[in-house]
Every structure is written in structure tokens, then in C-alpha cells.
Amino acid sequence: MNDNTSLDRPVVICHMGMSLDGKVTGAFLSQPQCADAIDVYYQINRDYQADAYACGRITMESSFTQGFRPDLSPFADEMVLPMDYVADDRAAFFAVAFDRRGRLGWKTGTIQDDDPGYGGAHIIEVLCEGVPQAYLAYLQRVGVSYIFAGCEKEGRMELDLPLALHKLKNIFGIKTLLLEGGSILNGAFQREDLVDELSLVMMPCVAEADDKSLFFNSCSGQFSLEDSKLLGSTPWLRYKRTR
Numbered sequence: 001m002n003d004n005t006s007l008d009r010p011v012v013i014c015h016m017g018m019s020l021d022g023k024v025t026g027a028f029l030s031q032p033q034c035a036d037a038i039d040v041y042y043q044i045n046r047d048y049q050a051d052a053y054a055c056g057r058i059t060m061e062s063s064f065t066q067g068f069r070p071d072l073s074p075f076a077d078e079m080v081l082p083m084d085y086v087a088d089d090r091a092a093f094f095a096v097a098f099d100r101r102g103r104l105g106w107k108t109g110t111i112q113d114d115d116p117g118y119g120g121a122h123i124i125e126v127l128c129e130g131v132p133q134a135y136l137a138y139l140q141r142v143g144v145s146y147i148f149a150g151c152e153k154e155g156r157m158e159l160d161l162p163l164a165l166h167k168l169k170n171i172f173g174i175k176t177l178l179l180e181g182g183s184i185l186n187g188a189f190q191r192e193d194l195v196d197e198l199s200l201v202m203m204p205c206v207a208e209a210d211d212k213s214l215f216f217n218s219c220s221g222q223f224s225l226e227d228s229k230l231l232g233s234t235p236w237l238r239y240k241r242t243r
Contacts, residue, residue, distance in 0.1 A: 009165035010051070010177040014186055015199040017041045018214060019207040025182055026211030034203045037234040041201040044236065045178065046117035048199075052094035052168065053118070053178040056185035060097045060104055064113070068105035070138050078137035082129060084171060085136070087145040091122035094172060098164070098185055100150060100157040102131035102139075109143025124172065126150075126164045128157040147171065161192050183212035190215045198223055198239040 016024045017037060028034060045053070061067055087109050095111045095118070097104055106123055113119035125139060128150035139146050149164035150157060168174045178199075179189055189195050200214075223239035230236075 007169075009162070009169050009194075010174045011196050012165070012177050012179050012189060012194055013048070013050070013197040013199055014179040014189070014195050014214075015041075015045060015048070015053075015201075016181060016186070016214060017201045017203055019203045019205055019211070021206050022213050023207035023211040024186070024214050026207045028203060028205045028207045028211065031205060033205060036232060037201055037203045040231045040234040040236065042115060042117060044199065044201065045180075046115070048176070048178060050176040050178045051092070051174040052096050052124075052172075052176070053121070053180050054096035054098065054185070055180050056182050057097065057099045057104055059180070059182045059185070060095075060099070064095075064111055064118075065105050068107065070105040072132070072134040072138055075134040075137035075141070078133055080133045080136040080140070082131075082133075082136070082148060084147045084167065085140060085145055086171065087140065087143045088122050091145075091172070093121045094124050094168075094174060095121035096124045096126060096168065096174075096177065098126045098159060100128045100159055102127050102135040106139070106142050106144050109145075124168070126159065128152065128159065130157070145172075159188065161189060161194055165194065183214065183216040186214060187216035187218050190221060191217070191219050193221070193241075195221075196241050197226075198237070200237045200239070202235040202237065204233075 111121045123144045125146040147167045150159040222242040224242045227238040
């Protein structure tokens, strides 16, 4: 693993299960022939023992919130200053949700999951400026932390990923972050040259044409192979960024 003592941000390891043609989302992940590789993926996630894992809104929604939409009407008259908020200053394991507009619905301040690689993680929302005050009041009520890192540019909410990572390390003490998709968020990190390592668990199949690649809208970058292992019948490839 990279030495992050000189970084004012966490080391970012993009940990993904990937088809033979480089896709990371799609129906292939639920195919029976991929079951063993999926188990390997989750075991590696646990073995990393990272301080945090991060996903985009769509991935968080499909994996954890199941599309729940909170009723914000009880918070309509709340006045909340647009300042970073720490709901649990004793938390040591985090789930970071990159949710630009504040759309995710959480029922508690921690991830509810039986897998110890995910369950029990304190939730941090990464928001852009301009998120409704009612949503901020709702997050405070359910015990979710949040930080601001980004703003509207040319009609689009744009995340400031370097600022987000700086805050995650300096406010929450996160030193190692597993970046786990989806393709859009992975691509945003890659374009900003913020992916330090790749951890790729290979699935024994080819995906559909419309399935999403490892990095959406990527740019040129170089990684060197650091290690390869065969875990049962599943290949695990580890790369480090080359400067």
C-alpha cells in the first residue's frame, strides 16, 4: 500500500469486480459463474480494513438505501447554515456518499448491512453548495455527517474532489479510502489523478455492450502491476499509479 504520510488526503484504492472486457456494472455480476469471484471481492474488501469506502449516489442507492426518499416537509422551516457537520466525532469507520444534490434517503446514521466490511460504517454525505436547508436538517436529525465540496458551474453541480478528500482526512481522520464505484465516480477520480491504486477482481465472463466501464469518460493514465494472485479460481490484480 502507498505511504500516505506526505499526502494531505487519504490514499485512494479503487476496488472493483471487473468483467473480462473491462466492465464493472451490469447483470453479469449476478450470474452464477461469478458467485465465487464476488465472494472473493467482498473478502478482499474486508481484508483491506480501510478507514472508509466511497460510492456515488446511484451505487449507494442500489446497494444500501433501496431508493428510499425522505419526507422533508417537517424540516421546511429549518434554518441550517451551510457548514460542514460532524454527527459522530467518535466514529472510526466510514461510508462516504458522493451525493451532489442531496438526494439519498438514510434512516440511520450508519450503514445497516450484515457484511462487516460495510455494516456499521458511519455515513458521510459529500454535497455541493446549494443543497436545500431542509435536507441538511434531515441529515442532522438521522445522525448523518456531511461536508461541502463543490458548487454549481454552468448549470451543473460539480464536485471538488481534492477538497472533499482533504476534508475527509483532516476532519474525520480517514487515511485509506476504498473507491467502489460506480463508473461515473471512478472516472471523476481518475481524471483528477486521484486514484493511487487499483484492486481488480476478475469475473469469468464478458459483459453486455451497454454495461459501464471501470472509468467513465476517462483520460490518459498509467499504472504498473504490483501483484497478481489466483484466489481459488479468481484472479486478483493490484496496480499502482505511475507518475
